[in-house]
Amino acid sequence: MAVSVRDVAVAASVSVGTVSNVLNNPAKVSPEMVVRVQQAIAELGFVRNDAARQLRAGRSRSIGLVVLDISNPFFAEVARGAEARAAESGMTVLLSTSDEKLEREGAHLELFREQRVNGVLVTPVGDDLARLRSLQASGVPVVLVDRETDDDAFASVAVDDVEGGYLAVSHLLSAGRRRIAFVGGPASLRQVADRLEGARRAVAEVDGATLVEVEMPALSVLNGRAAGEELRGRAGADAVDAVFAANDLLAVGLLQGLAVLGGVRVPADMALIGYDDIDFASATVVPLSSVRQPAYEIGFRAVDLLLRGLDAPDGAHERRVRFRPELVVRESTTG
Incomplete structure (x- = not known):
């Protein structure tokens, strides 16, 4: 018994x-x-009996976290930070991935609503936040992670991705590169759009510099390799001498497609820079330059904002955290 x-x-x-x-x-x-x-x-x-306690209290001791791609080490580190802060308050984090698909994101959000989580941290797939507004209206607080919005309804923790894109391409331009390719994922992802905007601003400041935009279906190593194969086949006026990848997984794939499989010398023939500065970036065959985001701190602060909101529902607390990106230079742009 x-x-x-x-x-x-x-x-x-x-x-x-x-x-x-x-x-x-x-x-x-x-x-x-x-x-x-x-x-x-x-x-x-x-x-x-936590299920019974949850029914009485109307809330569980859990926090939902929906990321774009849990196979990306950046989001794994975000989750670590979130778990650390949640543990300080006796809570757990329920981790899920949308795989950059709206329907999967919606399914996870509905499940978290049914489980009466204390709140949800989410990196949205698109710009339509109606589903998140509905979730919040039902009494489930929402914090946007790695994403900012002009909607005052949401708290958020993010990095200035426009500045990050500007840093990356300004670095390539300062190294004398003038024909630059931006390789990104779906344009619906705000992070990709902001990094591209920063890249455009940097190119616009330098006479004779051009930016080629290459959109891939996902921010993955496989898609990066395909982009590398396409870029190394360009010749003459279509050729590029530098690549800015929207994240490090794409950059790793690009390095494979360019240098490992295609014989392109990085950086002698083509410089390459990524974004996120995941652990793999410094361990590739040519160590990758990257734009660093404080992934652990993003997750930690997101849970902190959520808990502060639960303690002060009248809104008398910090609601927006914006980190600045950091340029990390390695051999893929300066070797």
Whole structure:
């Protein structure tokens, strides 16, 4: 037979309310009483019925996190930061990936709503945030991750991607490159659009510089390799001497398609820079220059904003965090 809260209370010679406080609000109980109840819990093998507690409280101890691609080390690091901050408050993070598909994003959001999570962190697939507004209107707080918006309804934690794109291409231009390709993913992704905007601004400042835009269906290594094969086949006026990839997975694939499979010398023939500065960036056959985002801190601060919002629902707390990107120079642009 399952051990109940009442059994714990009897064993510890305390009230049921005291046991409840030890489980849910230990700060309200003296340290001596906490020890006594915890000893009774250990001796009896009590396991709390979190499903029942969730029904009574109307909320679980979980936070939902929806990212674009969990196979991308950048988002894995965002999740680590989110889990660390959640753990400080006795919560867990339920991680899911949309795979850059609206229908999958919607399915995960609905599941989190049904599970009565304390809130949702999400990197949206597109610009239409109506589904997120509906989720928030139903009482589930939403924090945008790695994404900003002009909609004051949402808190957000992001990096200035326009500045990041500008940094990347300005670096290529300062190295004497003038025929630059931007390789990105779906144009519907705001991060890609902002990085492209920064690239355009940098090119516009230098006479004789040109920017070729290559759109791929996804921000993956495989698509980067395909882009590399296409770019190395360009000749004459169509040839490029530098590439800015919208993320490091694309950059890794580009390096394979250009240098490993195609014999293009990086950076002698073609310089290459990525974005995110994932761990793999410094370990490739030609270490990749990149634009660093503080992935761990993004996840950590996103949960922090969510929890602050739960504690101060009147809005009297920080709602927007914007980090600045950092240029990391390695051999793929200067070797």
